[in-house]
Amino acid sequence: MPERQPPAASLTIAGLTKSYGGVQVLKGIDLAVAPGEFISLVGPSGCGKTTTLNIIAGFEAPNGGDIRIDATSIVKLPSYRRDLGMVFQSHALFPHLTVAENIGFGLLMRKRPKSEIARQVGRALEMVRLSGFQNRYPRELSGGQQQRIGLARALTVEPRIILLDEPLSSLDAKLRREMQFEIRQIQQEVKTTAIYVTHDQEEALTMSDRIVLMNKGVVEQVGSPIEVYSRPTSEFSAAFIGHASFFDGKVVDAATGRVALDGGIFAHATHCRSRTAGEQVRLAVRPDRVHLDLGDGDFAGTLLTRAFVGPTLYCEVALPGGTRLQAHVPARADFAASAGDRVSIRIEPQDWLVIQAGAR
Structure with a gap:
């Protein structure tokens, strides 16, 4: 794992709103995430979960509200200054770079010494159980291996929060289940706060400390998997989770x-x-x-x-x-x-x- 993994951060979202062309996509999202927590944003297509993640990441600007990491507002910071890691649905690996070069890319951009990059890449490969793959290219990897490399790349920059945007949706059912446990185990090992977006309710139940169920731009219910499943607060919650x-x-x-x-x-x-x-x-x-x-x-x-x-x-x-x-x-x-x-x-x-x- 990374050598100097910083303490996990808390995340606070307060009154977050977002509109596109007069259509309000987020209608005042409030959420508090504890350091080291694994939170899943789950809901049907169009509920606002990916928009919320993109605003946290700095890829989009909100119309209103605030986002704080620990006590510091990050709304006006560019994405590269937010101390976040990102794992994408499409893996987003550079096809012309080796596995080692893909994993170390973020550190290279931060002008870290080559010796440090090599150590970090080696530790990251060990963490995702792909030691010995450093000289391969993405095309030589399976889908699950590519996704693990994407996770390793996100973690080597030592983020205090990692964001995952439906990272398993392109995998077959068996591999998807295996990767759910892999990602959760790695997140617990490095103790990084994780925000995970999925439309798959079974995935959310399997992986999360807490589930944030979203519907039409609002938070419908927040709770542990067993709370949301056993004590739904609305008909939508009861029908969507299970x-x-x-x-x-x-x-x-x-x-x-x-x-x-x-x-x-x-x-x-x-x-x-x-x-x-x-x-x-x-x-x-x-x-x-x-x-x-x-x-x-x-x-x-x-x-x-x-x-x-x-x-x-x-x-x-x-x-x-x-x-x-x-x-x-x-x-x-x-x-x-x-x-x-x-x-x-x-x-x-x-x-x-x-x-x-x-x-x-």
Whole structure:
């Protein structure tokens, strides 16, 4: 790793706004990132995550707001003075330079001594597990190797914050999963603060200390992966991070959390025990929290589809009233239901999520 890795920096974003041609892309982004944290900005295309990263990097100027590294505002600093490292989606390696020359390019631009550059490059190659590759050219590397070289190049300039813009999107699924763990392990080794942009919710869940979920230019929810998955604050959060089925209902008995759902079926939801009888609620349930069987359950439905995906069956069930329920159940030899069969459904009371009114 780099010899003089400086302490990781905090990052503060306050009231960040950005418009293009009268269209407001960022509508007041606020975020505080602790030193050494790995933060993922995640959301659908057009939500503002890449624009936020580009403004942090200094590639674009905001219309309003401030960005501070530790206590110092960097909004008016050019990108090369912000003490940041950048890893791009397209690798952005110089094809005519060797691996060693690519990794050492930033240090060369900073006029570091050749002996120091050689030491730093050697340490960086060791860090990304590519020792011995220094004389190769990018065309002689696999996609995963190229991305590791891009990461090594970003880290050799000793950034206090590293920015990663969908760096794995061009890789195949297997290599992508492997690189997720590689990048996270390296980031933890060097203890650099990392801001990672992705549209892949599974990637964000796998890699992050915290997830910043963005939607239409605002921050929808911030929390640890387990917090965002287990306690979504809006229907958008529940649907984007993981999958969920949604139901409208009315609290029948607040003491027991009994809720009447459309189609004449009932749920018992622990989180509805603080509600009042007669109150309208919006409930959600994760597919992995739905239990299907051929026996008795909380209620029944008709199995529409089942798809075998390794150890899991992806199922969709039609409920009375027309609602469809997703279920991810263990692939068991004794679960012989096929499309058209009646199946029983059981959902534990604590597994029902309550979506705040108007939070869609």
